[in-house]
Amino acid sequence: MTVVIGFEGSANKLGIGIVRDGKVLSNPRVTYITPPGEGFLPRDTAKHHQAHVLDVLEKALLEANVKPSPGMGAPLVSVAVVARTVAQLWNKPIIGVNHCIGHIEMGRTITGAENPTVLYVSGGNTQVIAYSQKRYRIFGETVDIAVGNCLDRFARVLKLSNDPSPGYNIEQMAKRGKILVPLPYVVKGMDVSFSGLLSYIEDRAESLLGSGQYTKEDLCFSLQETVFAMLVETTERAMAHCGSKEVLIVGGVGCNVRLQDMMEKMAKERGATLFATDERFCIDNGAMIAQAGLEMYLSGQTTKWEETTCTQRFRTDEVEVTWRD
Structure with missing residues (x-):
């Protein structure tokens, strides 16, 4: 049995999902919403994610009825800090996931x-x-x-x-x-x-x-x-x-x-x-990061600690898809 937790925070959606062997156990999400006629700015969106990420994490764990266990993450900016922190606290592997995949x-x-x-x-x-x-x-x-x-x-x-x-x-x-x-x-x-x-x-x-x-x-x-x-x-x-x-x-x-x-x-x-x-599941969510992370992990992929950085230029076709024939 493999349980994976995924962190998604690349835009105005903050989501944390938990997947066990391909089954979605929880997938809570909050959205940063701006007034009509306005877009969302990176700094303000990051503050929103920082303010809510621990609450969303707690909700995901409670809904899934699991205690801290195998964890991974592929968020951006402030959410990445939490992903790296919980990976250290729980002594679990961390996996960088391409958003599109x-x-x-x-x-x-x-x-x-x-x-x-x-x-x-x-x-x-x-x-x-x-x-x-x-x-x-x-x-x-x-x-x-x-x-x-x-x-x-x-x-x-x-x-x-x-x-x-x-x-x-x-x-x-x-x-x-x-x-x-x-x-x-x-x-x-x-x-x-x-x-x-x-x-x-x-x-x-x-x-x-x-x-x-x-x-x-x-x-x-x-x-x-x-x-x-x-x-x-x-x-x-x-x-x-x-x-x-x-x-x-x-x-x-x-x-x-x-x-x-x-x-x-x-x-x-x-x-x-x-x-x-x-x-x-169409809109950005944590479960999609967890599911891709699960496929990668089961095929032998993990991410070196020094490579757990974030990039907005991570092309879809740069990823070796080791989990498919």
Whole structure:
């Protein structure tokens, strides 16, 4: 029996999850929420995590009904200090986990997908990924900003609430949209670009709304439809290249039901199956770090103490995937 505790604190989500042999025992999470129209700053987010991390750790241990035992961590900034501290206190190995691979392994575990083409979409990342020869290979990605960042920044233009998240509130408004506003559609081979599209709709939002022809709901609907179509196109191209019959959506934007619906239609047309999860496991969480750490540990990987540093430039395809054939 192997029990792993995972620390996630790379953005405004602070999560600590405990996994035993692939079963999630606990996965509490708290979110740093800013006022409408504002993003979250690194220093303020770090203070939030510092103030809450021990409470979340205690809650995770209580929910899992376990006492301090095998531990690992892959958080950033202040959360990493706690991970290293508890590893020392409990005299347990520590494992550095790539954030994206945490999402993928959690998705595979929860959904049962075996060898899917993966669309990883979040506030900081947008990648189309497939496994080959001990690596998660990146087939396509954003050349500028991530799709979640695009949605979040447009939510600020409309002064939408950040509770529970800007993307969620755009999703709810988009359901009431009726008119599709033509927006730039930028696909470059296997890559996508969102910054020009965002600038285009930001610059025109006031005049579009002031014309009385369009509503905020129409703009949210139009933005979603355009960016999701770009993602479905590039994902389908990767599936065709790999001969894949499975597609898995992971990352915070992967909770979006409209994105899941669009991807499912494409998958069915190809005779493929869509795998997706809800907000418990799509949004950054500690259990995904624990699950990836478990796979790494069981395949013989641990991290040397002097190498337990954090980096925002840890590419998905840099990791040797020793736990898959």
